[in-house]
Amino acid sequence: MNKSVFYVASFIMTALVLGSCDKEDGKLNADTPQEKVVYSYNLDLDVKYNKRPLTAQTRAFVVDIEKEKAYTVISDTDKIVLYNQTKNVFACDTLGNCIYLKPIIEKGLVEYFHLRQEIMFCRFENGEWQSIQVDPDDKYCIYYQINGVNTKNPSKSAFDFSGQTGKVSDYSNYDFYMSDYFGLSLDAGNKLSGNDIVGLGFLTSKVVLKFKYKWESGDTVTVPASVHDIMVLTSYETLVDCLYPFDGQIHTSPLFVDGLDEDGNLYLTTMFDYTNMDPAKHDKLFVDLYGFDAAGNEVYFWGVIEQPEAGFTSSNIYVREMELKEAQPNLS
Numbered sequence: 001m002n003k004s005v006f007y008v009a010s011f012i013m014t015a016l017v018l019g020s021c022d023k024e025d026g027k028l029n030a031d032t033p034q035e036k037v038v039y040s041y042n043l044d045l046d047v048k049y050n051k052r053p054l055t056a057q058t059r060a061f062v063v064d065i066e067k068e069k070a071y072t073v074i075s076d077t078d079k080i081v082l083y084n085q086t087k088n089v090f091a092c093d094t095l096g097n098c099i100y101l102k103p104i105i106e107k108g109l110v111e112y113f114h115l116r117q118e119i120m121f122c123r124f125e126n127g128e129w130q131s132i133q134v135d136p137d138d139k140y141c142i143y144y145q146i147n148g149v150n151t152k153n154p155s156k157s158a159f160d161f162s163g164q165t166g167k168v169s170d171y172s173n174y175d176f177y178m179s180d181y182f183g184l185s186l187d188a189g190n191k192l193s194g195n196d197i198v199g200l201g202f203l204t205s206k207v208v209l210k211f212k213y214k215w216e217s218g219d220t221v222t223v224p225a226s227v228h229d230i231m232v233l234t235s236y237e238t239l240v241d242c243l244y245p246f247d248g249q250i251h252t253s254p255l256f257v258d259g260l261d262e263d264g265n266l267y268l269t270t271m272f273d274y275t276n277m278d279p280a281k282h283d284k285l286f287v288d289l290y291g292f293d294a295a296g297n298e299v300y301f302w303g304v305i306e307q308p309e310a311g312f313t314s315s316n317i318y319v320r321e322m323e324l325k326e327a328q329p330n331l332s
């Protein structure tokens with residue numbers, strides 16, 4: 001009798017436990033996230049590059065000071081990004097990492113490069129990244145060497161001119177281009193093809209300043225033993241430090257540079273906002289330079305030059321001599 005009761009009790013407990021496990025398993029299965037749909041596309045696009053010399057081996061910005069010419073040299077490590085203006089999303093992965101496009105450069109081709117790569121577009125919504133499906137009538141834009149990409153909030157992305165070192169090697173990092181908006185054909189196989197060759201427009205000018213140092217008395221001074229801070233500004237606050245291409249906003253501010261190149265020159269990548277003025281008014285460019293002399297004493301120099309009558313315009317390089325005096329500047 002006791003043995004039968006034990007068997008019955010064991011059976012009931014087993015059933016209860018199994019029933020409980022079934023409910024728990026059901027609950028877990030119900031909460032298990034479903035696999036997200038990821039939309040991927042094969043990009044096929046040709047890009048015109050203003051006949052600048054191209055190579056796949058090096059990344060540099062070659063400057064010929066004597067001839068006042070400069071050439072862009074690109075590689076597959078450049079930061080080339082694709083933006084879908086219609087959907088307000090960058091080409092990025094499901095973690096929000098920007099997908100940098102790798103240019104394909106054919107031997108002897110100096111006017112174009114190709115973009116052929118698998119990409120996707122993702123947007124941050126409801127606390128997570130979601131793959132976005134594009135449409136045939138969407139509009140796109142290419143940003144070349146943009147250094148302030150914000151995939152979570154694209155409108156905050158910017159071409160940032162700050163942080164320059166003053167060296168000629170820095171020109172490569174601030175070699176900013178962008179295209180006009182363009183369309184891409186979308187076929188049934190999710191291939192995004194360029195309808196036309198896309199052209200990139202150069203956004204910046206390059207300025208090379210060759211300094212001569214003088215005391216306030218007029219005596220010539222040797223180059224400071226070291227330079228630790230340089231401030232570059234204009235009298236009409238036209239110097240751009242951030243360009244937000246998505247809404248066209250431009251922020252102007254003095255540029256703070258770490259130092260000079262080994263040749264003693266200051267190499268700057270610049271952009272100027274002449275929206276509210278006539279460049280013919282000769283907006284002035286000032287430089288404040290702080291350093292140390294051979295004895296370790298702090299020295300301070302300043303200089304000024306007139307801007308060109310038409311202003312410093314994009315896609316040009318300007319080589320100017322600037323006399324730096326040990327005196328306080330007058331910005332009036």
